Amino acid sequence: MVVGTRLAFSAAYYRGTDLDYRRVKVTGADALDLLNRLSASEISAEGASSGLFLNEKGRILALYSAAASAAEIILVIYAPDAAPLLEHIARYTIVEDVRAEDCSAQLRQLTLICADGESCRTTGFLTLASPFGAPAGAADGEVCRSEVLIPAAEFETAEAKFAERGLRALSAAEYERLRVESGWHGPRELTDRVNPLEAGLKRLLSFTKGCYIGQEVIARLDTYDKVQRALVRFASANAPAVDAELTQDGQTVGWVTSSTELAPGDARGLAILKKSALNKSSPIGAKGGIINVVREGHEK
């Protein structure tokens, strides 16, 4: 099996940089309790879990993969979310015994992507099922993806072992192409301009855990079906610029979040788009051309 139409491999790893992901360590007697009060889903006391931190408006502050032990909780997050998340935790640490710090220099990260499932499981290191690779709004399951956390001192050796096992090393450009083509969200998709329902991340929200920051907004949007926009994939002849405005019938209907050129005349991208635009037949344009939204099976 091949992952990605242009990249032929059955298993690969991506050595993400500090521009991609960061690791945050949260310690203290009240760490888990505080994080669970802030998170939109339950963080497991032992082991791995995934979820979201939202702001008061129900918009995305950080998507995380968490590994909790008795001593600490490690949160793997998109790099641009690190500073806002640390500030968020500090802001809501009032009387609690909680310390949070960026531990990215001490704990490195490799992303494993594979079609066989097996390569993502047997790593010898703390390995988290990744919430970062899910297709935008579509069901999971096509490929397996894990985040492997490796102490900095062992990182080079570990990386060499993955290469020896036949896993292909993806460059940043290759990974970005694969990501956009596959419709995987990245930090530019999940910002405080969108809420998790728009981003197709409802599966990471708990509707039973009780109050968390942003919960009332999310409950209202979901209950009254008020989600107005969606994260979508598109194809186009040229790759429109990131943040380019999308228009339809002269109206602004969204913006481009990611784009990449697979081949001359064949570009793919991700965008946040008004749902109402999807129901019209008129073309959706970005500066320099028309985009064709890839229809997902889950769309209403």
Added chain:
Amino acid sequence: MLPTDKLKPRVPLNTIEATPKAVRKVKEFMARSDADVKGLKVAVKGGGCSGLVYVLDLASAPGDDDKIIEQDGLEIYVPKKAFVFLAGTVLDFTDGLNGKGFEFSNPNAKRTCGCGNSFGV
């Protein structure tokens, strides 16, 4: 019609206040408690829909960093870090079918959630 802020209870910002009904109810809980409780801890912690939630607890002694407020024979302990969010707050108690139990009227709260347990500043 009076502006709504004219109807809000006015409490000096260097303290918090409990209404006589709230004091009476806390004392009832203290009398029923098996533990050796001396006062009421009023605090704030992160969480809830709006970012901060009120914490009420019976306490056997004030914490090292607590501000101690005495009212009608009831000692109220407020951690100093929480006090900045609670200055000028009135703690009330309403019972009956439509009552909500202990209620906070907090002049620092810019927004509150539907259930009233959570607020933002």
